[in-house]
Amino acid sequence: MSTTTPNAFYDGDRPLFHLPEEPHHPEGHSTMLGFWLYLMSDCLLFAALFAMYATASHSYGGGPGQHQLFELPLVALNTTMLLLSSITYGFAMLFMEQGKKGATLAWLAITGLFGASFIGIELYEFSHLIHEGATPQSSAFLSSFFALVGTHGLHVTVGLIWLVTLMVQVSKKGLIQANKRRLMCLSMFWHFLDVVWIGVFTFVYLMGVAQ
Amino acid sequence: MSATPATHGTDHAHAHDDHHEAEMPHGSFKGYMIGFILSVILTAIPFALVMTGVLDRSTTVVAILAMAVVQIFVHMVYFLHMNFKVEGGWSMLALIFTVVFVLITLAGSIWVMYHMNTNMMPMSPAAMAQSG
Numbered sequence: 001m002s003t004t005t006p007n008a009f010y011d012g013d014r015p016l017f018h019l020p021e022e023p024h025h026p027e028g029h030s031t032m033l034g035f036w037l038y039l040m041s042d043c044l045l046f047a048a049l050f051a052m053y054a055t056a057s058h059s060y061g062g063g064p065g066q067h068q069l070f071e072l073p074l075v076a077l078n079t080t081m082l083l084l085s086s087i088t089y090g091f092a093m094l095f096m097e098q099g100k101k102g103a104t105l106a107w108l109a110i111t112g113l114f115g116a117s118f119i120g121i122e123l124y125e126f127s128h129l130i131h132e133g134a135t136p137q138s139s140a141f142l143s144s145f146f147a148l149v150g151t152h153g154l155h156v157t158v159g160l161i162w163l164v165t166l167m168v169q170v171s172k173k174g175l176i177q178a179n180k181r182r183l184m185c186l187s188m189f190w191h192f193l194d195v196v197w198i199g200v201f202t203f204v205y206l207m208g209v210a211q
Numbered sequence: 212m213s214a215t216p217a218t219h220g221t222d223h224a225h226a227h228d229d230h231h232e233a234e235m236p237h238g239s240f241k242g243y244m245i246g247f248i249l250s251v252i253l254t255a256i257p258f259a260l261v262m263t264g265v266l267d268r269s270t271t272v273v274a275i276l277a278m279a280v281v282q283i284f285v286h287m288v289y290f291l292h293m294n295f296k297v298e299g300g301w302s303m304l305a306l307i308f309t310v311v312f313v314l315i316t317l318a319g320s321i322w323v324m325y326h327m328n329t330n331m332m333p334m335s336p337a338a339m340a341q342s343g
Contacts, residue, residue, distance in 0.1 A: 033298045040309040047313040051320035076258050083250055086290055090243035097237060191290040195283055201254075202279035206261045210271045 028181045035185045039192045042155075046196050049151055050203060053144040057208065061139035066208030069134055071125075075205045078121045079197065082156075085114035086194045093187055101175050104183075108167050111190070115160050122153050145204065152200055155193050162186055238292055246289025253282040 010016065057066075092107035126146070136146040166186060170179050257275035260266060266274065287293040295303050
């Protein structure tokens with residue numbers, strides 16, 4: 001322990017423990033790590049919702065179960081939308097790195113359309129379920145289902161609002177360093193939501209329907 | 212103090228990070244396409260397995276869970292550009308901690324609730340029908 005002085009700077013032979021001025025860091029140098037830590041804490045939120053679904057997924061309370069409710073073709077379509085939006089966001093990032101503003105905005109717009117389709121299909125599925133009487137109040141299974149899938153859907157909705165905000169900012173101020181950093185954060189957020197969706201379609205839909 | 216040895220190996224490689232603009236991980240067109248194609252395959256197979264029902268249930272469940280884990284790795288590497296060098300290894304450290312935490316949460320909840328369900332229902336269905 002006595003040899004560890006990680007932040008000590010030296011004045012001659014004398015170690016300086018209190019630095020006269022803050023070491024220089026570029027603006028936003030810690031944003032990416034901070035945002036990654038936020039995503040990891042979001043991951044824990046989803047872990048809690050997944051755990052809740054896992055423990056309540058067979059408590060039907062006399063109501064309908066996974067087999068009667070889930071329509072896999074619709075889920076497959078939804079998964080396709082989210083996966084396509086991931087790759088189109090990737091293309092937007094590649095054009096951003098080349099400094100091509102127009103192409104970046106175009107790919108961001110396409111990403112937004114795929115994201116909006118995902119939300120549209122999910123809302124259709126939810127309204128269909130509720131119309132059939134499978135409301136969040138009918139059983140523990142449906143409560144935990146709507147909580148888990150709904151939270152993911154809310155995240156995607158927030159991502160869409162963020163995407164539109166950034167498109168306005170990029171079109172007004174261009175691909176400045178601050179906007180690039182914001183687009184990188186949204187990129188992580190967007191791909192992270194796709195990772196969570198892998199868990200949802202596997203754990204909730206496919207395992208629920210598998211016979 | 213204890214964190215210092217853990218990052219020792221990566222600190223040398225990234226000591227220069229402080230000198231220029233915030234370092235950001237970069238993707239490439241090839242990387243994104245590889246990730247996308249792998250994801251399509253790893254999504255299509257589980258859906259096909261469940262929708263056609265060619266395998267029995269337990270084999271299907273193991274197969275789709277395995278493919279989900281692989282696909283999460285694919286997304287982490289090709290879309291989120293995760294590796295041991297990003298942010299001097301701190302991102303990976305946070306990720307590993309989170310994975311451990313998620314596994315404890317999931318395994319613990321399922322295990323406890325399964326045993327509680329088993330132990331809280333000593334009655335057979337026939338006995339329940341009688342008492343009800």
